[in-house]
Amino acid sequence: MPAPIEFFFDFPSAYAYFAALEIDELAARHGREVRWRAFSLGTAFRLTGAQPLTRVPLKSDYTALDWARVAQQKRLDFAIPEGHPHAGLPALRSFHWIDARDPGLAKRFALEVYRRYFDGSLAIDDVAAVIETAAGLGVDREALASGVADPELKAKVREVGEEAVSRGAFGVPWVIVDGEPYWGWDRLPMIERRLAGD
Template sequence: MPSPIEFFFDFGSGYSYFAAVEIEALAARHGREARWRAFSLGTAFKRTNALPLTRAPLKSDYTRIDWTRIAREKGLSFQIPEGHPHAGLPALRAFHAIDRRDPALAKRFALEVFRLYFAGDLATDDLSEVAEVAAGLGYPKADLAAAVGDPELKAHVREVGEQAVARGVFGAPWVFVDDEPFWGWDRLPMVERRLAGA
């Protein structure tokens, strides 16, 4: 079996959202599994001295236009939430807690978090709201609250981000195909060609 493609994403990244909507079908077209890796872009920003796109001078205005334009073309309801980007640690940790038990459910959870967050209907830094999303998909609130508070899970989440940066990840979305890196939603056509020629 060919190795999975690795999909690194951050819940506060609009480009990650657009990639998340496409990545499963893309991988399936080439007989690959997509392995989703949620991480915090803040880990990379500390190394690169970067700012979130929507807080960076000049980049901010363009990013808002571009995200809205892409969402419209993809038929996605979209708005940049007030106070964006949220730190989103509860959503990040919840993803990893769910992923440990059921990776397929974790992907569905991630897509729902993206959809709700970029509709202005979810505070990703509010555990009670995040738990409601998980509960709606069948993951018990009590189980999630216990898992998210587990120091071992918190350490695991930090480690995922640190390992990503150690592999050269400095933005999101980020895809590895057989360890070859691709940065950005707009690189998915290149990922497709790479998979077709693998």
């Protein structure tokens, strides 16, 4: 079997959200699986000196317009949350805790977090709200609450971020196909052509 496609993402990124909606189906069309890897983009920003798009003059206005266009095309309820971007460490840690037990459920959790963050109904930096979101998918509240507070899990999240940066990630979505990196939701057609052998 070919190696899984690696999909590095962070919850405050709408472009990563758009990619998350497509990446598994794209891979499945070519007999591939996807390994979802959540990390804090802040790790890369600290190294590169970059900032979130919505905090950069001119880029922020264009980004808001572009996200709205893509969301409309995808028929998504979409609004940039007040105070965006939120760091979202509770969501990242919850994803990793769930992923260690059930990767399929972790993907469903990630998609639900994305949907609710970008429709304004979830603060991804609110531990209790994130746990409730997971509980709505059948995750044990108490076990998850204990898990996200575990220093070993916190270290794991940091390690994934450091690994992503060590492998070149400076933005999300960051997709690695057979060792070759692709940055951006708009690179998915290029990934598809590669997988098709074009």
